[in-house]
Amino acid sequence: MRLTVKSATLLGLVALIALAPLFFPSGFYYRVGALIFVNGLAVTGIVILTGWAGQISLGHAGFAGIGAYACALAPVHWGLHPALAVVLGAGVSAVLAWLVGRPILRLKGYYLAVASLGMGILISMVLNNERALTRGPDGIEVAELGLRAVLKDAGLELSNGQFWYFLCGLVLLAGAWLALNLHDSPTGRALRALHGSEVAARTVGMDVARLKLQAFVISAVYASVSGSLLALQNKFITPDVAGFMHSVEMVTMAVLGGVGSVFGAIFGAAVLTLLPQVLTVFAEYEQLVLGAVMVLVMIFLREGVVPSILRKIRGGGE
Amino acid sequence: MKTFLTTTALVALGLAAPALAEIRIGASISATGPAAFLGDPELKTLEMLVEELNAKGGINGEEIVLVAYDDNGDPNKARTFATRLVEDDEVVAIIGGTTTGTTMSILAVAEDAEIPFISLAGAIDIIDPVKPFTFKTPHTDRMACQKIFEDMQKNAITKIGMISGTDGFGASMQAQCKAVAPDYGIEIVADETYDPKDADMTAQLTKIKGTEGVQAVLNPGFGQGPSIVTRNYKQLDVGLPFYQSHGVASDGFIELAGAEAAEGVRLPGTALLVAGLLAADDPQKPVVDAYKAAFEEKTGTPVGTFGGYAHDAFLILTDAIARAGEAEPAAIRDAIEATTGLAGTTGVYSFTAEDHLGLDLSAFRMLEIKGGQWTLVE
Numbered sequence: 144m145r146l147t148v149k150s151a152t153l154l155g156l157v158a159l160i161a162l163a164p165l166f167f168p169s170g171f172y173y174r175v176g177a178l179i180f181v182n183g184l185a186v187t188g189i190v191i192l193t194g195w196a197g198q199i200s201l202g203h204a205g206f207a208g209i210g211a212y213a214c215a216l217a218p219v220h221w222g223l224h225p226a227l228a229v230v231l232g233a234g235v236s237a238v239l240a241w242l243v244g245r246p247i248l249r250l251k252g253y254y255l256a257v258a259s260l261g262m263g264i265l266i267s268m269v270l271n272n273e274r275a276l277t278r279g280p281d282g283i284e285v286a287e288l289g290l291r292a293v294l295k296d297a298g299l300e301l302s303n304g305q306f307w308y309f310l311c312g313l314v315l316l317a318g319a320w321l322a323l324n325l326h327d328s329p330t331g332r333a334l335r336a337l338h339g340s341e342v343a344a345r346t347v348g349m350d351v352a353r354l355k356l357q358a359f360v361i362s363a364v365y366a367s368v369s370g371s372l373l374a375l376q377n378k379f380i381t382p383d384v385a386g387f388m389h390s391v392e393m394v395t396m397a398v399l400g401g402v403g404s405v406f407g408a409i410f411g412a413a414v415l416t417l418l419p420q421v422l423t424v425f426a427e428y429e430q431l432v433l434g435a436v437m438v439l440v441m442i443f444l445r446e447g448v449v450p451s452i453l454r455k456i457r458g459g460g461e
Numbered sequence: 462m463k464t465f466l467t468t469t470a471l472v473a474l475g476l477a478a479p480a481l482a483e484i485r486i487g488a489s490i491s492a493t494g495p496a497a498f499l500g501d502p503e504l505k506t507l508e509m510l511v512e513e514l515n516a517k518g519g520i521n522g523e524e525i526v527l528v529a530y531d532d533n534g535d536p537n538k539a540r541t542f543a544t545r546l547v548e549d550d551e552v553v554a555i556i557g558g559t560t561t562g563t564t565m566s567i568l569a570v571a572e573d574a575e576i577p578f579i580s581l582a583g584a585i586d587i588i589d590p591v592k593p594f595t596f597k598t599p600h601t602d603r604m605a606c607q608k609i610f611e612d613m614q615k616n617a618i619t620k621i622g623m624i625s626g627t628d629g630f631g632a633s634m635q636a637q638c639k640a641v642a643p644d645y646g647i648e649i650v651a652d653e654t655y656d657p658k659d660a661d662m663t664a665q666l667t668k669i670k671g672t673e674g675v676q677a678v679l680n681p682g683f684g685q686g687p688s689i690v691t692r693n694y695k696q697l698d699v700g701l702p703f704y705q706s707h708g709v710a711s712d713g714f715i716e717l718a719g720a721e722a723a724e725g726v727r728l729p730g731t732a733l734l735v736a737g738l739l740a741a742d743d744p745q746k747p748v749v750d751a752y753k754a755a756f757e758e759k760t761g762t763p764v765g766t767f768g769g770y771a772h773d774a775f776l777i778l779t780d781a782i783a784r785a786g787e788a789e790p791a792a793i794r795d796a797i798e799a800t801t802g803l804a805g806t807t808g809v810y811s812f813t814a815e816d817h818l819g820l821d822l823s824a825f826r827m828l829e830i831k832g833g834q835w836t837l838v839e
Binding site: 271280 | 530531535536537538540541544545547548549561562565566569573584586627628629632633636
């Protein structure tokens with residue numbers, strides 16, 4: 144019996160999240176794991192948008208910024224529970240993505256890349272300059288989620304690192320599961336069809352603009368939730384989270400691992416999150432190594448690391 | 462599966478077992494990235510001092526091991542490295558946090574783990590309210606404002622214009638100056654801002670120049686922005702007394718702005734910049750001279766205020782460890798808090814349970830640039 148891509152990906156993720164801690168020599172690795180999962184979640188959104196619908200966004204960090212600052216501001220100003228602030232951030236991101244995407248995605252081509260680039264920069268500027276609200280470039284403290292204390296009362300005592308590792312892992316798992324369900328749904332098929340040929344998709348009666356818009360909104364929610372998780376975990380957030388480089392990082396992770404595959408994208412997130420930790424010894428050459436890795440992957444493994452390797456393995460068997 | 466392999470590689474790198482009789486000190490510094498001009502001298506200073514101290518036999522016979530990471534000025538990375546220092550490298554204290562953002566990230570980890578942490582960043586929020594394990598060496602931006610306003614008061618200046626950078630440093634100092642200005646009877650009649658990456662600030666300066674009653678101009682900011690403001694100020698021939706912040710207290714500023722444009726600019730700086738002009742009985746003179754000589758010989762570049770912050774952090778920490786007699790985080794913390802009259806390059810430090818900065822206004826010297834050189838204002 145052959146496993147479907149969906150069950151193989153989910154099983155792989157579950158095994159990874161559950162078993163990896165057995166190999167952790169210290170609490171620090173929980174932190175790295177949690178970061179990988181947070182980045183993996185954002186990158187899963189990129190897979191839906193870029194890998195399946197074929198649209199490119201260079202402003203997704205803006206949505207992460209909205210998610211992060213929702214968690215920083217809503218509990219203080221409106222007395223909202225941080226968990227609800229995550230939902231609020233996701234809602235605001237979705238509405239904004241809809242407003243930006245609706246006029247832009249009627250056009251054919253790469254207009255979304257430019258529009259989202261501008262949008263991301265605007266969000267970052269607002270976070271930097273609206274000092275009365277966001278406290279500006281020095282950043283702002285974020286309220287405690289409080290879930291860890293609840294778990295402790297229920298008899299499950301986790302260290303801070305462990306708690307965020309498993310929470311982020313579970314959210315990533317849920318995110319990957321939803322994305323993989325979408326992949327096999329009529330909407331997912333339609334998205335992949337329009338990626339293949341927009342003209343053909345239109346000819347068979349698909350509402351191309353609406354489909355692209357759906358993908359953009361969904362991926363914005365993924366980015367927003369990842370930003371929220373980062374803010375709640377760090378308990379402190381600066382406008383850097385919405386910066387242009389963070390947007391580029393998300394796209395790079397997806398492309399490196401394989402933008403058409405959820406598992407591949409999460410793998411890309413893992414590599415690019417781990418590299419700076421492995422490369423601390425030659426921190427000065429970190430950018431150089433990253434660049435070289437990207438160039439080599441683009442030349443030799445054009446679909447991204449995971450899909451290319453899988454193809455090679457299958458190609459040998461078939 | 463690749464992840465496992467990489468993790469195993471990490472394990473191998475991280476698990477260099479600590480030898481006996483060594484004291485592990487951690488640092489997360491922004492040696493590259495947008496704050497590199499602060500972080501680079503800080504890291505070089507720490508490396509130099511560790512080497513120096515070990516050559517002299519360490520502290521109480523124990524060798525110092527510095528575990529330093531470069532956080533690129535990214536608060537998220539700083540938090541990761543702080544976690545790594547605490548959980549994996551098992552350091553007894555952390556120095557670092559070049560910027561306020563990275564400091565706030567490290568602070569949360571250090572306080573959680575109850576590890577003493579000495580920050581190199583300016584904002585007052587770091588030590589106000591006082592957190593048990595967090596200390597810092599630079600003066601706050603509020604103190605810089607107070608020092609400048611004191612000087613203005615002496616010169617009977619009551620109405621000023623401000624032009625501030627919108628980066629963290631400029632924004633924070635702008636807010637602090639506005640808060641303390643009334644205490645000195647000073648009114649801010651013009652309040653302009655610029656983006657740190659702007660190439661020209663003539664428009665804002667023209668507006669300030671045209672404002673009724675302005676008697677002096679103050680420019681909180683760091684990096685290249687203030688140099689451009691200073692050049693534009695000269696080009697527009699504003700002609701009013703011009704004050705810069707401690708953010709540009711380095712020879713690099715005079716070089717960038719040009720000696721001609723910088724002529725007459727006043728700013729609050731540290732003893733380090735005017736090492737040659739200090740009185741022979743100045744308590745800071747020996748430490749300033751020693752650091753200046755060692756740093757300039759080692760790196761071939763002039764000393765700056767920022768490397769001095771790292772120097773003082775290391776001095777306070779090693780002094781505390783020596784007095785504590787044991788390299789235990791709680792004992793080190795108590796010893797730091799008990800520090801009195803320790804002369805550093807930035808000022809003379811005396812910490813208390815209520816004061817984790819340990820400096821007062823006297824640590825600042827009012828400096829004026831004359832003929833491309835720093836001079837003391839009496």
